[in-house]
Amino acid sequence: MNIPTDDILKNLTEDQLSAVTHLDGPMLVVAGAGSGKTRVVTRRIAYLISQRIWPSQILAMTFTNRAAREMQERIGRLVGEAPRNVGTFHSCCARFLRQYIEALDDGRTKDYIIFDTDDQKALLKQCLNDHPATTGLSPGFIAELISRAKSSCLTPQEIMTQEAWDNAEAIHEVCQAYENRLRTQNAVDFDDLLLLVARLLRERPAIREIIHNHFRYLLVDEYQDTNHLQYELLKLLVNPANNNIHATGDPDQCIYSWRGADYSNIMNFEKDFPNAVIVRLEKNFRSSEHILNVASTLISNNLNRIDKTLVPAVPTENPQKVRLVTVGSDRDEGLWIARRIRTLYLNGNPYRTMAVFYRTNRQSRTLEEALVRASIPYQIIGGLRFYARLKVNPADRISLERVAAYRGGVGPKTLAAIEQCAREQGMAAFTLLCQHDFAQRWKKKGAKVLDFANWCRQLNDLPCAPVGHAVAAVHDFADFTHHAYDRDGTPEARLENLQEMLTNAVHYERDHEEAGLNEFLQEVALVADVDAHDPDRDTVVLMTLHCAKGLEFPYVFIAGVEEDFLPHANTIADPDQIEEERRLFFVGITRGREEVALLNARARANWDGDWSRQPSRFIRELPMEDIVRTDFNLNNPTLPRSTFRRW
Numbered sequence: 001m002n003i004p005t006d007d008i009l010k011n012l013t014e015d016q017l018s019a020v021t022h023l024d025g026p027m028l029v030v031a032g033a034g035s036g037k038t039r040v041v042t043r044r045i046a047y048l049i050s051q052r053i054w055p056s057q058i059l060a061m062t063f064t065n066r067a068a069r070e071m072q073e074r075i076g077r078l079v080g081e082a083p084r085n086v087g088t089f090h091s092c093c094a095r096f097l098r099q100y101i102e103a104l105d106d107g108r109t110k111d112y113i114i115f116d117t118d119d120q121k122a123l124l125k126q127c128l129n130d131h132p133a134t135t136g137l138s139p140g141f142i143a144e145l146i147s148r149a150k151s152s153c154l155t156p157q158e159i160m161t162q163e164a165w166d167n168a169e170a171i172h173e174v175c176q177a178y179e180n181r182l183r184t185q186n187a188v189d190f191d192d193l194l195l196l197v198a199r200l201l202r203e204r205p206a207i208r209e210i211i212h213n214h215f216r217y218l219l220v221d222e223y224q225d226t227n228h229l230q231y232e233l234l235k236l237l238v239n240p241a242n243n244n245i246h247a248t249g250d251p252d253q254c255i256y257s258w259r260g261a262d263y264s265n266i267m268n269f270e271k272d273f274p275n276a277v278i279v280r281l282e283k284n285f286r287s288s289e290h291i292l293n294v295a296s297t298l299i300s301n302n303l304n305r306i307d308k309t310l311v312p313a314v315p316t317e318n319p320q321k322v323r324l325v326t327v328g329s330d331r332d333e334g335l336w337i338a339r340r341i342r343t344l345y346l347n348g349n350p351y352r353t354m355a356v357f358y359r360t361n362r363q364s365r366t367l368e369e370a371l372v373r374a375s376i377p378y379q380i381i382g383g384l385r386f387y388a389r390l391k392v393n394p395a396d397r398i399s400l401e402r403v404a405a406y407r408g409g410v411g412p413k414t415l416a417a418i419e420q421c422a423r424e425q426g427m428a429a430f431t432l433l434c435q436h437d438f439a440q441r442w443k444k445k446g447a448k449v450l451d452f453a454n455w456c457r458q459l460n461d462l463p464c465a466p467v468g469h470a471v472a473a474v475h476d477f478a479d480f481t482h483h484a485y486d487r488d489g490t491p492e493a494r495l496e497n498l499q500e501m502l503t504n505a506v507h508y509e510r511d512h513e514e515a516g517l518n519e520f521l522q523e524v525a526l527v528a529d530v531d532a533h534d535p536d537r538d539t540v541v542l543m544t545l546h547c548a549k550g551l552e553f554p555y556v557f558i559a560g561v562e563e564d565f566l567p568h569a570n571t572i573a574d575p576d577q578i579e580e581e582r583r584l585f586f587v588g589i590t591r592g593r594e595e596v597a598l599l600n601a602r603a604r605a606n607w608d609g610d611w612s613r614q615p616s617r618f619i620r621e622l623p624m625e626d627i628v629r630t631d632f633n634l635n636n637p638t639l640p641r642s643t644f645r646r647w
Contacts, residue, residue: 034286223249328633334370
C-alpha cells in the first residue's frame, strides 16, 4: 500500500501537522471551534494508512452519522479507500454485538433487534400495567431512570438507593421485568448497545484480546461529550500494550451534561494516559475576528477549562461586528429576524445560509409565526427521527402490535387471542401467524385476519431479500395513505420518510453488497438530531442551541439571550451549570461565519399577560468594542395563529 503523503499533509498548520503525523502513543487534540478538527482526524487516518496501517486496523468513533459519513468521504478522496470501522458509538457497538453477543449467554442471538424510544416506552407500559404498585408513574419516567443508570454504569436500584426514592422496590421490579422481556424478545435498547459491548470486553478476556489485536489505532471525536459508560468502553477498547488512542475534543464545547456527558473525562485525559501528547488547535478557519473576540472573551469567564484563545487563520475583509438587538417583545424579536432574513435574501444570500437558534423549543412558536407571515421557508431540526417501523423478529410483541395497527383489520381482542393460542403451543404469536395451516384453523375469524397472516408470512421472508427489494416490498404492502399517520399528524410526512428510506436502502445496498435487511435497519435506527439537517434545502433552519453543535452558517441569529432562557432558570443556583450555559452560548456564537445577531426582549407574552424580561448576565461579559447595539420596538398587530409551513 504505497500512498504518497503530499496531498495528505498539504495546507496544514504547524499544529495540525503535529497532530496528523503523530503515530504511536496517546494523544489529545484540544480543537477549538472552527479549527479544522474534522480535517485533522481524517488526515490522520489517511496518514496512518499511508504508513502501511491497514484500514481494517483503525477504529474511529464519533457521535453523529453525519460526522462519520463526512470522515469516510474525505478519507476516500485522499487514499481511495475509507475504513469501514468509522461510525457512531452506537453503530460501531452494534456491529460488535452482531458478532459476539451470543458469548454473553443471556439468550440473545446475533439477529437481535434494536428497540427505539417508542418501543421502549411501549414495553415499559406493559411492565407498569403488570405492577399496580407503580400507578401514576409514566413509561418515559422509568425509561429515563434506566437510561441514566446504564449511562452511569449503575443499576436503577443503585441510583434509587443513592437518591432515597420512594416506591423503589416496586420500580426495581418493573425495571427487572423490562430487562427480562428485552432478553425474551431478543432485543436491546440504545444504551444496551454500549453496555453489552463493555460487558463483553470486561468479562470475556478472549474477545477483548481479539479486539485489541485487531484494532491497532482508536480515534475518538468529541471526547468532551462522552458519558461514563462511553468513557469506560473506550478504556476497555484501548490496547494497554500501546495506548494508541487519539482523542479530539474541546472542553469549551461540553454542553450535554444533562444527558450524561462528563466534563471530567477530557480534563483527566493526561491522568488516564500518562505521557500523552497534547496538541492545541487555536487557529479558526470559520468566523470573523469580531465573532471570535466576542466568543473568546465570553468563555474566558469559565474557570474549569483548558486555556486557549481562538484567532482567525486568515484576516477577514470588512468584518461585521456582532449585533446586539434589544426588542420590545417576543413578537418584535420574530419580526426583526424575519426582516433581516428577507434583506439578506434579497441581497443574494440563499435561505440555507441562515439559522435561528434558541435555548428551549417553546421559543420557536413566535419565530415560526414571523417567518410564516413573511413567507420565508424554514425547517425545524431536533429530536430523534426514525424512517419506518420495519423489524422482523418473531419474539417481538411490540413490533407485532405496531404491524397490526398499521395494517388494520386485527384489533386488540383478536391479537390477544392469537397470542394466547401461541403461548399454549410454546411459540411466538408472529411464528403462529406465519404457519401455513394458520388460515385453515382461523378462517372463521374472517378475511381480514387471514389477509393479515398472509402479510406476516411475506414480511417473514424479507430478511432473505436484498435490502432495496425488502424496503420496496414494505412500501407496496402497507396501505400507508390510510394508516401511516406520524407525529406530525399527516400521512404525507410518513410517506416522505418511507420514500427517503427506500432511496437510502438502494444506496446502502450498493455500498454493502453482503449486508442484509437487519444490518440496514440497524444503521437507519440510529439517525438523530443534527443528522436530520439537509443543507441542500433552501430554507432557514430553526433549532435549539444544543442541536446546533457541529454545524456552521454564514448568518446566525440567537433569540432569547435573557435571564431564565440563557442561562436557563433551572441552572442559576449551580455554578457548574452556569459554566455549561456559558459554553452553550459560546457554541451558538461560534456557529456563525460572517454575521451573528444576539436578541433579547424586554417583555414576552405568557398565558396571563406580558412578563418583563432581563438581559442575560452573559451580555455584560461581552467586549462592547466588537458589538453594535440596536433597539427595535414596534407595536405590531397580533400575528395570526396560522398553520405553519415547514419545508
